[in-house]
Amino acid sequence: MIKVTHVTKTYDDGKVRVEALRGINVEIKNGEFTAIVGPSGSGKTTLLNIIGGLDTPTEGNVIIGETNIAQLSENQLIDFRLNHIGFVFQSYNLIPVLTAKENVEFLMLLQNKSEAERDERTTKLLKAVGLEDQINKKPNEMSGGQQQRVAVARALASKPDFILADEPTANLDSASTANLLDIMYRLNQEENMTFVFSTHDQRVIDRAKRVITVEDGKILSDIYT
Amino acid sequence: MSFWDKQPYITFVPFVMLFKLAWRNIFRNKRRSIITVSSIIFAVIFAVFMRSLQYGAYGNMLKNIVSSYLGYIQVHKQGFWTEKTLDNSFSPEDITYLLDHENIGYLSYRIEGFALASKDDNSKPVALLGLDVQQEKNRLGLDKKVVQGEYFTNRKTGILVGIGLRDIMSLRLGDSIIFLSQGYQGSMASGSYPIIGFIDLKTPELNKRTVIMDLAQAQEFFAMPNMVTTAVLGLKNDNWEETQQEVIARVDTNQLEVLNWNEMLPELQQLIAVDKAGGLFVLFILYSIITFSLFGTVLMLTEERSFEYGVLIAVGMAKNKVIIVAILETILMAITGIIAGLAFAFPVVLYFNIYPINLSGQMQEVVEKYGFEALIPTSLDPSIALSHAGIIFFIVLVVNMYTIVKIKRLEPIKAMRR
Ligand SMILES: Nc1ncnc2c1ncn2[C@@H]1O[C@H](COP(=O)(O)OP(=O)(O)OP(=O)(O)O)[C@@H](O)[C@H]1O
Ligand SMILES: [Mg+2]
Numbered sequence: 001m002i003k004v005t006h007v008t009k010t011y012d013d014g015k016v017r018v019e020a021l022r023g024i025n026v027e028i029k030n031g032e033f034t035a036i037v038g039p040s041g042s043g044k045t046t047l048l049n050i051i052g053g054l055d056t057p058t059e060g061n062v063i064i065g066e067t068n069i070a071q072l073s074e075n076q077l078i079d080f081r082l083n084h085i086g087f088v089f090q091s092y093n094l095i096p097v098l099t100a101k102e103n104v105e106f107l108m109l110l111q112n113k114s115e116a117e118r119d120e121r122t123t124k125l126l127k128a129v130g131l132e133d134q135i136n137k138k139p140n141e142m143s144g145g146q147q148q149r150v151a152v153a154r155a156l157a158s159k160p161d162f163i164l165a166d167e168p169t170a171n172l173d174s175a176s177t178a179n180l181l182d183i184m185y186r187l188n189q190e191e192n193m194t195f196v197f198s199t200h201d202q203r204v205i206d207r208a209k210r211v212i213t214v215e216d217g218k219i220l221s222d223i224y225t
Numbered sequence: 226m227s228f229w230d231k232q233p234y235i236t237f238v239p240f241v242m243l244f245k246l247a248w249r250n251i252f253r254n255k256r257r258s259i260i261t262v263s264s265i266i267f268a269v270i271f272a273v274f275m276r277s278l279q280y281g282a283y284g285n286m287l288k289n290i291v292s293s294y295l296g297y298i299q300v301h302k303q304g305f306w307t308e309k310t311l312d313n314s315f316s317p318e319d320i321t322y323l324l325d326h327e328n329i330g331y332l333s334y335r336i337e338g339f340a341l342a343s344k345d346d347n348s349k350p351v352a353l354l355g356l357d358v359q360q361e362k363n364r365l366g367l368d369k370k371v372v373q374g375e376y377f378t379n380r381k382t383g384i385l386v387g388i389g390l391r392d393i394m395s396l397r398l399g400d401s402i403i404f405l406s407q408g409y410q411g412s413m414a415s416g417s418y419p420i421i422g423f424i425d426l427k428t429p430e431l432n433k434r435t436v437i438m439d440l441a442q443a444q445e446f447f448a449m450p451n452m453v454t455t456a457v458l459g460l461k462n463d464n465w466e467e468t469q470q471e472v473i474a475r476v477d478t479n480q481l482e483v484l485n486w487n488e489m490l491p492e493l494q495q496l497i498a499v500d501k502a503g504g505l506f507v508l509f510i511l512y513s514i515i516t517f518s519l520f521g522t523v524l525m526l527t528e529e530r531s532f533e534y535g536v537l538i539a540v541g542m543a544k545n546k547v548i549i550v551a552i553l554e555t556i557l558m559a560i561t562g563i564i565a566g567l568a569f570a571f572p573v574v575l576y577f578n579i580y581p582i583n584l585s586g587q588m589q590e591v592v593e594k595y596g597f598e599a600l601i602p603t604s605l606d607p608s609i610a611l612s613h614a615g616i617i618f619f620i621v622l623v624v625n626m627y628t629i630v631k632i633k634r635l636e637p638i639k640a641m642r643r
């Protein structure tokens with residue numbers, strides 16, 4: 001469970017002051033499949049970064065499970081991200097020198113998981129995203145859609161509490177988009193994995209079970225479909 | 226369950242992965258990596274060869290000095306070295322107690338005087354040396370330098386003459402030479418001595434003006450019984466610096482002076498000092514270039530990789546581990562370059578150890594003037610190679626401080642913003 005209370009974020013570089021978030025209150029329960037939508041510059045990325053512990057709120061709290069992540073030190077936060085949060089990025093951001101299999105295995109190595117557990121989970125996840133025949137390919141040998149599916153498998157590998165995805169389909173063609181959404185949706189249905197993603201894409205919005213609309217740093221509407 | 230899984234605090238498995246990442250990163254920009262490694266190889270070869278040559282030269286010089294006429298340390302009457310007159314002489318009895326010193330094996334006494342040598346109507350000024358012929362035979366191997374006639378084996382009378390003087394004065398074995406000189410305390414010295422042999426002291430300078438006789442005969446000639454001008458200390462080991470200090474502490478320095486080879490050969494010492502400084506300057510330039518080029522590499526690497534470092538930190542990789550990956554990349558290149566450099570340098574250094582380089586120019590002149598061979602075998606001292614490998618490794622660590630600071634300060638969302 002993610003609990004965001006009274007979160008504001010103001011960017012102030014001395015010259016320009018931008019109030020990216022102006023009092024966000026929202027709760028996301030385990031098992032949700034939630035889209036955050038809104039016009040460009042409305043604060044979607046900022047909100048996801050703050051929920052994911054990549055950025056800190058100016059005011060307010062973000063409580064994940066039992067932990068108020070606004071109070072963690074930098075190193076604690078990194079460790080928290082490793083063990084509790086999965087990330088999928090718009091531009092995939094796989095490690096270029098590692099194969100698909102190694103990319104998925106990577107976070108489990110950081111978690112000191114046993115080789116047997118790593119192998120089993122990597123195989124299972126790559127199969128779940130339909131890439132069991134691509135395990136030894138490097139990112140630059142795969143299509144964008146394939147890379148993003150590896151990224152989803154990587155995000156799941158560390159057994160996070162939820163997965164955050166900032167515009168995961170923005171760089172994908174429609175077939176890959178549909179394919180990725182199918183996979184995410186299935187993981188949500190079958191494994192009860194929580195997904196929170198931002199998007200501009202109406203086809204993606206249509207698949208969400210909950211749509212939170214942000215505008216000008218505030219929540220405009222919050223609709224369960 | 227593997228062994229490592231029961232040892233959660235031992236992070237061996239991640240280390241293998243960090244190593245793998247660093248290793249593969251090296252091959253991402255092969256050209257740059259090759260340039261980096263080659264520059265290290267070049268630096269190692271150059272530095273090691275240059276220093277081996279220099280230290281080989283100094284080492285050889287020292288070796289020459291031990292076995293040279295001068296020896297490591299000499300004792301004279303105070304003032305003799307600046308004013309070489311027979312009046313600046315002393316009695317051997319004044320210093321025999323020095324034999325108690327554990328590093329002094331023997332004392333070899335000399336009279337070093339000058340005389341005018343005449344044969345028929347031919348006269349030349351010569352250095353007339355009265356030596357302990359038995360002692361110097363063992364120490365200098367003087368007997369082996371006799372090219373004609375014989376050494377003082379069965380006799381202590383007669384003289385050995387340098388081959389240069391022989392040629393100038395057209396001398397033959399058995400000829401007698403008349404010497405004229407001022408003796409001790411203003412007395413008149415003269416005498417006639419037969420030539421028992423001709424000696425080749427290896428340098429034209431010495432060969433032209435050296436005449437050697439037994440010490441006792443010289444004392445008689447100069448009318449200074451029981452007096453000598455010089456005592457050479459025969460050292461058991463090469464630790465001359467310490468020995469000199471201890472000898473100075475034991476003798477009456479108002480009466481006697483204790484000089485080491487450095488002090489007696491200021492010219493040679495200066496030459497070594499200049500040479501060493503020159504060597505250091507060249508090394509300084511070399512290492513400055515290497516430092517800048519490595520820093521350039523590190524700078525480029527850190528900039529290029531900062532997006533990836535941002536991703537790694539975002540997904541939960543501890544900054545210390547990211548730092549290890551980042552600096553391992555250049556460290557691995559450095560190790561490769563250092564090992565390859567040493568591998569190339571070794572045969573070169575070994576070759577010039579076996580087939581020494583012949584000195585030329587000013588260095589050759591000075592060195593030969595003091596009776597040393599003008600050959601320099603390279604030094605095989607492994608500490609030269611190790612110290613330069615160490616310096617390069619240290620430079621790599623230092624330039625990597627930039628990477629460490631950069632990563633410590635890195636904010637993932639900023640780094641991931643293209
Ligand atoms: N580091 C920053 N410094 C200053 N202003 C920032 C910074 N990051 C974001 N902003 C501003 O905060 C506001 C919200 O930005 P944000 O990236 O969250 O919007 P977004 O909804 O993700 O937009 P898009 O749909 O274009 O991705 C914008 O006005 C943006 O210019
Ligand atoms: Mg955005």
